[in-house]
Amino acid sequence: MPLSEARPADPLDDLVALLRGKRIVALTGAGCSTESGIPDYRGPETRRRARNPIQGREFSRSAEIRQRYWARAVIGWERFSRAEPNPAHRALARLEHAGQLDGLITQNVDGLHQAAGSRRVIELHGTLSEVACLACGAMERRAALQERLLAQNPGWLRVAADLAPDGDADLPAERVAGFRAPPCLRCEGPLKPRVVFFGENVARPIVDAAFALVDAADALLVVGSSLAVFSGYRFVLRAAQRGTPIAMINLGSARGEELGALKIEARAGEVLPRLAEALGAGATAAPR
Numbered sequence: 001m002p003l004s005e006a007r008p009a010d011p012l013d014d015l016v017a018l019l020r021g022k023r024i025v026a027l028t029g030a031g032c033s034t035e036s037g038i039p040d041y042r043g044p045e046t047r048r049r050a051r052n053p054i055q056g057r058e059f060s061r062s063a064e065i066r067q068r069y070w071a072r073a074v075i076g077w078e079r080f081s082r083a084e085p086n087p088a089h090r091a092l093a094r095l096e097h098a099g100q101l102d103g104l105i106t107q108n109v110d111g112l113h114q115a116a117g118s119r120r121v122i123e124l125h126g127t128l129s130e131v132a133c134l135a136c137g138a139m140e141r142r143a144a145l146q147e148r149l150l151a152q153n154p155g156w157l158r159v160a161a162d163l164a165p166d167g168d169a170d171l172p173a174e175r176v177a178g179f180r181a182p183p184c185l186r187c188e189g190p191l192k193p194r195v196v197f198f199g200e201n202v203a204r205p206i207v208d209a210a211f212a213l214v215d216a217a218d219a220l221l222v223v224g225s226s227l228a229v230f231s232g233y234r235f236v237l238r239a240a241q242r243g244t245p246i247a248m249i250n251l252g253s254a255r256g257e258e259l260g261a262l263k264i265e266a267r268a269g270e271v272l273p274r275l276a277e278a279l280g281a282g283a284t285a286a287p288r
Contacts, residue, residue, distance in 0.1 A: 011264045012271065016278045018247055018261055019100075022218035026092055026104040027235055028268075031224025031250055033108050035086040035269040037079070056197035060134060066190055071179035073193070074149045074156055077142065080128065085116035088223065091272035091281070093117035098281035102217060105210045107225060107232045109195045122210045124202050124231050126195040135189025145191065148182040202231050214238050222248040224268045227255035236260075 030040030058065050085093075093116040095101035103120030106113055109128045113121045131140050150156060156179070184191055196202055214220060220239040227233040236256045239246050246260040249271050257263050264271055276282070 011262065012274055012278065014262050015247055015249075015264060015271075015275060018245055019219050019221065019275070020279060022245075023216065024095065024101045024219050024221050025213050025217035026101060026221045026223055027225065027232060028092070028104055028106045028108060028113070028223045029225025029227070029232060029250075030108060031226075032088050032106075032268050033083070033086070033110055033112055034224070035088060035267060036083045036110075036112060038083055038108075038110055053198045056200035059192060059197055063190070066192075067179055067181050068176050070149065070181040070191075071153075071156075071176045074146065074153065077128075077146055078157060080110065081143065081146075083110060083112065085112045086269050088268035088272045089113055089116035089118070091276040092223070094276045094281040095279065096120065098276075098279070100276075100279050100281055103213050105213060105232075105235060107229070109193075120213075122206060122213065124196070124206060124210065126193075128193050128195055130194040131191045132194050133184035133187060133189045134192050136184060136187040138184055138186040139194070140185065140191070142193065145182065152180045152182055196231075207234075210235060211238060214244070215242065217244060219245045219247065222246065222250065222254065222260070223272065224250055225254065226250065226252060 030038070034040055054065070054069055059069060089112050092101060092104060092113065096103065096118055103122065104113060104118060105122045105124060107124050109123065109125050111127055111129055129142050131142055131145050132138070133140075181191070183189060214235050215238070217239070220236065222236065225232055227236060233255055236246060236259060240256075240259040248254055248257055248260045248263040249266060249268050250263065251265060251267060254263065
């Protein structure tokens with residue numbers, strides 16, 4: 001075949017060559033879930049809306065901010081909770097069940113990795129499926145709280161709003177004033193989703209468990225993260241310091257991409273199923 005007719009190189013071939021036979025750990029971000037209909041903080045549409053995330057200290061101190069959060073979250077949760085795993089989540093689960101992936105660290109709070117069948121998941125930023133009382137620490141399922149929120153605010157779901165990152169929604173401030181946020185069932189204290197808001201620290205045991213997973217890996221695969229937040233970027237730094245090969249799959253630039261052995265600019269749902277098949281994980285669903 002003449003050189004001019006040679007088939008273009010497929011970056012997947014380099015990714016397969018880098019990861020084959022290695023103990024892989026994945027670090028996933030919001031770009032892994034956008035194909036399930038969950039917006040991210042740094043995607044084109046989110047940047048267009050110029051939206052600021054909730055700050056943890058402000059949430060804890062201000063009843064007004066908590067009221068605004070829960071007023072929006074009631075609407076966001078209805079759509080967020082119906083999201084289903086996409087091909088990227090399912091491919092990662094297959095890689096784990098095939099023994100190719102040791103586990104994954106996720107910056108996401110949607111639980112879609114577990115829903116896809118992944119078993120060893122470290123949730124850096126917690127989960128939206130639970131809420132905790134800021135006063136006594138009592139836990140409640142988010143689905144149960146949703147029922148209470150709707151009972152105290154009948155007709156609220158008829159309010160028009162756009163879905164925003166992490167189960168939130170964009171809602172005009174003037175609509176929030178009359179919203180009633182239910183208190184803790186045990187002590188009537190204020191409730192907070194069991195997530196790490198911006199400005200808060202990830203619990204030390206969770207960070208240590210994630211570092212241990214990275215330290216035991218032969219390769220780190222970053223999926224759908226710009227790594228703009230240090231809570232995820234630190235693991236790329238750790239892998240680089242240890243000489244562990246780093247591969248990235250992300251649309252758009254990523255912090256520290258110069259530390260990686262390669263980067264594929266594509267959707268995770270397009271690349272990961274092909275990677276799983278090439279590494280012998282097949283195309284069947286992972287067992288639950």
